[in-house]
Amino acid sequence: MSLNRRSKNITEGVARAPNRSMYYGMGYQSEDFVKPMIGVANGHSTITPCNSGLQKLADAAIEGIKEAGGNAQVFGTPTISDGMAMGTEGMKYSLVSREVISDCVETCVGGQWMDGVIVIGGCDKNMPGGLMGMLRANVPAIYVYGGTILPGHYKGKDLNIVSVFEAVGQFTAGKMSEEDFCQIEKRAIPGTGSCGGMYTANTMSSAFEALGISLPYSSTMANVEDEKTANTKESARVLVEAIRQDIKPRDIVTKKAIENAVAVIMATGGSTNAVLHFLAIAHAAEVDWSIDDFERMRKKVPVLCDLKPSGEYLAIDLHRAGGIPQVMKILLNAGLLHGDALTITGQTMAEVLADVPDEPRADQKVIRSIKDAIYAEGHLAILKGNLAPEGCVAKITGLKNPVMTGPARVFDDEQSGLAAIMAKQIKAGDVMVLRYLGPKGGPGMPEMLAPTGALIGQGLGESVGLITDGRFSGGTWGMVVGHVAPEAAAGGLIALIQEGDSITIDSHQLLLQLNVDDAEIARRRALWKAPAPRYTRGVLAKFAHNASSASTGAVLDKFE
Numbered sequence: 132m133s134l135n136r137r138s139k140n141i142t143e144g145v146a147r148a149p150n151r152s153m154y155y156g157m158g159y160q161s162e163d164f165v166k167p168m169i170g171v172a173n174g175h176s177t178i179t180p181c182n183s184g185l186q187k188l189a190d191a192a193i194e195g196i197k198e199a200g201g202n203a204q205v206f207g208t209p210t211i212s213d214g215m216a217m218g219t220e221g222m223k224y225s226l227v228s229r230e231v232i233s234d235c236v237e238t239c240v241g242g243q244w245m246d247g248v249i250v251i252g253g254c255d256k257n258m259p260g261g262l263m264g265m266l267r268a269n270v271p272a273i274y275v276y277g278g279t280i281l282p283g284h285y286k287g288k289d290l291n292i293v294s295v296f297e298a299v300g301q302f303t304a305g306k307m308s309e310e311d312f313c314q315i316e317k318r319a320i321p322g323t324g325s326c327g328g329m330y331t332a333n334t335m336s337s338a339f340e341a342l343g344i345s346l347p348y349s350s351t352m353a354n355v356e357d358e359k360t361a362n363t364k365e366s367a368r369v370l371v372e373a374i375r376q377d378i379k380p381r382d383i384v385t386k387k388a389i390e391n392a393v394a395v396i397m398a399t400g401g402s403t404n405a406v407l408h409f410l411a412i413a414h415a416a417e418v419d420w421s422i423d424d425f426e427r428m429r430k431k432v433p434v435l436c437d438l439k440p441s442g443e444y445l446a447i448d449l450h451r452a453g454g455i456p457q458v459m460k461i462l463l464n465a466g467l468l469h470g471d472a473l474t475i476t477g478q479t480m481a482e483v484l485a486d487v488p489d490e491p492r493a494d495q496k497v498i499r500s501i502k503d504a505i506y507a508e509g510h511l512a513i514l515k516g517n518l519a520p521e522g523c524v525a526k527i528t529g530l531k532n533p534v535m536t537g538p539a540r541v542f543d544d545e546q547s548g549l550a551a552i553m554a555k556q557i558k559a560g561d562v563m564v565l566r567y568l569g570p571k572g573g574p575g576m577p578e579m580l581a582p583t584g585a586l587i588g589q590g591l592g593e594s595v596g597l598i599t600d601g602r603f604s605g606g607t608w609g610m611v612v613g614h615v616a617p618e619a620a621a622g623g624l625i626a627l628i629q630e631g632d633s634i635t636i637d638s639h640q641l642l643l644q645l646n647v648d649d650a651e652i653a654r655r656r657a658l659w660k661a662p663a664p665r666y667t668r669g670v671l672a673k674f675a676h677n678a679s680s681a682s683t684g685a686v687l688d689k690f691e
Contacts, residue, residue: 159202167374169196169367170248171205172236172264174257174277179212181253181332184323184354185277188363192249192275195367201247201374206239208232208261210254213604214292214326218549218581226576226602227674229256229263229411230687236264246270247374249367253277253325253354255605258335259408262344265380266415271373272380273475274345275366276336278354279446280324286311290319291327293440293606296580300588303553324354328439330605333446334401335408340455341395342388343474344380347483351450373475384416387469391459391480393425394467397432397509398458399449400441402605403524403613406511407576410684422513422522422682426641429509432467434528435499441529441608442505444497452495453488460487465501514612516644517652518598518624518634521616521682525638529608533638535596536646537562538631544568545579545601552585559594562634566625567662568601569618570685574666574675580604583611596636598643600625600681612636612643616682620662627655 151164171192175185193203209231216222232252240248247270250261258274265272283290298315301307325332336350346366352359389409396405406425413420435458437443449455462468463484470481491498499505510528515521527533537560542548548565551557563582570576579601586595592609600618603611617623624645628634633646645652666672679689 163202167201167246167371168204168243169201169370169374170240170243170245171196171203172208172239172248172250172261173205174208174210174252176210178210179215179254180280180320180323181212181325182210182257182277185251185253187360188251188275188277191360191363192251192367195364196371199368199371201371204243204245206235208235208252208257210252210257213255213331213578217578217604218545222577223573223575223671225256225578226570226685227670229260229408230674231670232256232260233263233267233415236261237267240264240268240270247370248272249275249370251275251277251363253332255331255335255404258332258339259412262339262412263415266384266412269379269381271370271378272344273366273370273373274339275363276339276345276350278324278352278359279333280327281321281353281355281447282327282445283318283321285314285318289445290315291439291445292319293328293330293584295319296584296606297588300585302588303585304589322355326606327445327447328606329399329401329436329446330440331402331404332605334396334399334405334605337399337401337455338392338396338405338409341392341459343383343472343480346476347456348450348454351446351454353447353450369476373477376477378473378475378477381416383473383475384412384418385472386418386420387472389413389418389420390428391468391472393428394432394462395455395458397429397511398435398462400434400436400438400510400528403511403526403603403607404605406524407602407614407681407684411686414684414686414689425511426513429511432462432509433501433504434506434510435461435501435504437497437499437505440606441526448497452497453491456484456487457491457498460484460489461491461498461501464489512638512641514638514641514643516642518643518645519615521680523612523615523643525612525636526603526608527638530593530610533610534636535562535610536633536635537596539564539628539634541628541630542566545577545582549582549585552582552589557586557591557595559591562596562598562636564625564628564634565597565599565601566619568599569616569620570678570681571675572618572620573601574671574678576602576681576685578602578604579613580607583607583609596634598625598634598636610636614681615643616680618681621680622659622661624652626659627652
């Protein structure tokens with residue numbers, strides 16, 4: 132088997148001379164044309180600390196590819212900093228960037244007819260975007276996560292980005308001094324790497340390790356530590372071998388592999404965004420997977436890890452306690468993992484985990500055994516009811532009682548809802564409704580960390596409900612329900628809620644219900660008119676026009 136799809140054509144005749152000439156212009160030699168051409172999708176950017184430490188990893192990948200006998204072809208992918216965009220109009224571009232990244236990977240790999248690709252990314256959408264592009268191109272590929280950030284410190288406590296959002300609420304509630312607020316703001320992010328809890332970036336990296344598309348232990352390493360660079364170089368070597376063995380992403384990302392990934396998401400208390408992204412990943416892989424599959428997995432997989440945002444520890448603590456392989460070995464022994472799933476190394480998952488201890492170490496508190504699980508069932512509940520016939524997502528861990536009925540406080544955008552919180556107009560027992568924030572309505576389905584962080588900071592995290600057709604940050608916890616579908620802009624019932632209406636959130640019964648009689652709902656529906664698009668040109672307009680429902684991943688190529 133040829134190692135190089137392009138080189139086979141290059142050497143077939145003089146017609147390829149112009150093609151070869153372009154490579155000679157970049158310093159290639161004749162012997163290079165029998166080596167595999169391997170893309171390095173480099174997400175390095177000084178936009179965000181999540182990605183500002185990636186260039187050293189790209190350099191390590193290039194070195195590893197060359198040492199293993201390949202040619203590295205470097206191209207860039209963009210990123211949006213969710214943490215910086217949060218609460219602003221810029222947040223609408225975040226989910227859009229997932230699609231742009233996937234298009235970049237597919238376009239460069241396909242356009243340059245590459246034999247394989249290593250994708251390197253950091254911030255939240257880098258992972259699903261990169262993998263979706265890998266799956267579309269379907270040449271041998273491996274994902275390298277840029278690594279987590281180390282915690283900041285102030286007054287003996289670890290800090291992370293969510294500490295700042297919650298400090299906003301504490302400060303406005305008069306529970307924190309200005310000096311403490313400023314010090315937390317300055318100290319929360321001590322260097323490079325992605326947000327430190329089991330937020331979206333670390334959730335997706337952990338899930339990718341469970342998929343088998345990234346190397347063992349790679350998903351929880353810190354960006355600033357040397358092992359991350361060494362792991363990237365090893366990933367490049369493994370990729371070159373995968374090219375020789377012709378192991379492609381769609382050989383790895385099967386239904387069994389997705390079940391493994393979702394099992395790890397549940398066991399680690401991962402982000403609600405994983406639901407949206409794995410619906411999109413399954414679509415790209417052409418794997419039969421629906422929103423109801425998450426609820427099926429939730430019922431059988433316990434929460435084993437005590438991780439932020441609803442727990443105590445950070446991703447680096449998980450790494451030092453045994454990492455994702457230790458979590459997976461516990462799940463495997465409990466019959467909750469498919470050991471025969473293929474990985475990028477050519478081994479099965481059971482073979483990869485063979486030398487991992489059966490039980491977590493006694494000297495750590497991050498990972499629990501099955502018999503000592505934090506929760507007997509998973510934390511990402513799929514609720515349905517008249518407000519969400521297509522489903523919605525609630526994170527129910529960390530709550531004393533995930534059931535409430537209260538009066539609706541209705542907002543047609545995030546900013547007015549946040550302003551009401553900051554003005555102390557939201558009271559215990561209220562159910563905030565933030566709508567017209569879905570894939571089409573936002574557009575781009577922005578995250579609501581600013582209002583949820585403010586609620587937590589004011590001590591209202593468990594006493595105020597919040598429902599939205601938008602998304603939540605992986606750093607969010609509390610009585611919150613997102614991804615309500617159909618969304619308001621598509622005429623979903625959430626668009627018809629009026630101030631003071633009674634709403635029930637019941638995670639035990641998996642119910643999200645507007646307590647208004649059918650006749651009144653019909654009267655309101657007859658009066659409702661779809662709002663005009665907020666954007667009529669450019670990438671946001673294209674996303675709004677093409678995006679599918681959140682219940683199917685908000686993808687742009689789901690053509691009926």
